Amino acid sequence: MIEDLYIEAVAYGGNGIGHYCGKVVFVPFVAPGDHVRCRIVQQKKRYSEATVEEIISSSTMRIKPACPVFGLCGGCQWQHLDYQEQCVWKERIFRDFVVRKLGADPGVVLPIMPSCHQWEYRSRVQFKCLNTPAGLQVGFYRRGSHFVVPVSHCPVIHPALNRARELFRAWIDKTPWAGQVPQIDLAVDDGGRVRAVVHCLSGDLDALSRHLKPLAEEADFALFVQSGRKENLLHVCGPMELIIEVDTPVLRLGYGPGGFAQINLSQNRAMVREVIATLISNPPGRVLDLFCGMGNFSLPVARLAQQVIGVESYRQSIEMARLNARLNNIDNALFFVGESFGAASLYAAEGAIDLVILDPPRSGAYDVARELAQVRPERILYVSCDPPTLSRDLQPLLHNGYRLVWSRPYDLFPHTHHIESITLLEKVPGEVRGVTKY
Structure with missing residues (x-):
């Protein structure tokens, strides 16, 4: 039993952090500034895990959770934290991953984009x-x-x-x-269906x-x-598909059952706007969109690019992407069923790739990142839902001739510890031979 533990911060994963006898202690459902009495439930060599027995004094950041089953249900970790504080800590945690793991300048991490809606956002x-x-x-x-x-x-x-x-x-x-x-x-969907x-x-x-x-x-x-x-x-x-809206003028994109669309539709529109704003002053030539789904980024980018090639392993999503292109009168986007690993080498053999967009699942795309270090597109936009795999995947690129231009966290999941992000890499001028193992 720890009779008096001061919670200093929160960690990726949602737990609070304190120190006891020189060891880090992780405690769920606490807020920075809480003084708690807690019980150790797991002893590790470098840290301990504990559960709260009593809150001795509450942090000024602590609020009453909106959900009566908060703490029992596994969905939310931070309903007891004021939403502005959630965003402060998410930005801080994300910056720590980028700076500490990648050695980047803190200035490349842009301010977090809070969610327009902290409640009723899940679609x-x-x-x-x-x-x-x-x-x-x-x-x-x-x-x-x-x-x-x-x-x-x-x-x-x-x-x-x-x-x-x-x-x-x-x-x-x-x-x-x-x-x-x-x-x-x-x-x-955006129409309420x-x-x-x-x-x-x-x-x-x-x-x-x-x-x-x-x-x-x-x-x-x-x-x-x-x-x-x-x-x-x-x-x-x-109907088979639901319809979401992105970009200006509006593109209406369908996705079928089993397909993927972001759960926070307004934040998805904000991410698409950021991608377009990044590219509009220097439009890309040939674009490769990996893990492209039903064309969420491919089709808005196709309005600027000479050509977009989208690759996705789920056949139904590719069929929807092709249909979305036809219905939105976009004729410079081609979509193919295939694995993302190997796609960059395959399509680079047919012509230079100016931009690669990748939006992998939570497990990331380390093998794809190593392949991109060899294919060497001019720019890479990495959309991530997991800071640990993002920092892992960027290392082989940053050690092989790329620089991190900027990275912005997005809050798509209020009241949880999850952090979405967009990161832009650019190739450093000059020839790089081989790929450094990392």
Whole structure:
């Protein structure tokens, strides 16, 4: 037991940081300035992990969480922190990654872009389901477990998705499928249209589809059911795609079930604006967009570039990107199904690449970064959702003839520890031979 621990800061991952007997102590759900009494739950060689037993005195940064299950649900880590303070700490944490891990000048880290909306910003959500004697429970996993915490209202998701959650709970509760539905995926687009994917463990989806179809049609929902992998989606009713809007004049981009769109649509528009503002004074020639999805960055950039080539491994996303290009009258964007690793070498063999955009998943793209150090495009725009993998992936580029021009964190996920970012690299003039191992 630690009787008196002062919380000095917060770390990436959401935990507070204190020091006890010369060792760092990580504590969840505390605020900088808190004095707490806590219990050690994990002893490591260089640090300890603890849980709060009592808050002796509260930080001035601490506020009352908006959600009654905050601390139980694993979704949010920082609802007890004032939103402005959340942004201050996210910018500080991100700057530390860029400066400490990459040796960059602090001045290259631009101010964080806060979210326009700190509540009701999520346009996509995965609800976990558990059938119990008291009825079907629909909510989220408890932190660090697969125990379902039921929720009646989540303050960070779009109101249409809260309403849809309750409707699907009622539609499935007390039916033969109540114990067969582990998850319901809900999404809403810029026009307010709702799409649902109901996951079912049973191989027979027809009866479930017949049960849900008239209910979904009456509610004006697009509905899909799925058993196993996303390639097994069954379209039940409603439009295939949701529509998001980006750029000026507006591009309307569709994405299908199983495809990807950012969960914070207004912040996604802000990131697209930043990319366009970066390129408009020096328009790119040939552009390669890796992990391109349905064309979120490819198609706005195509308005400036001579040619854009988009590469994505999920075939349905490429089909949507091609359709989006046609519907928006963009004829200089080509889209191909393929792995991102190897694409730069393949397309560079057909002609010089001026700009590479990459927006990888949380695991990053280290192999792609090493390949880019050999292909050597003039500019690289890296869109990241994970500062640790970003700093790892940039190292082989910065050690092989590239310089970091600027990097800006974006808050797409208020009340969580997650940090999105955009980073611009430029090739340093002069020949670089080989690639330094790193």
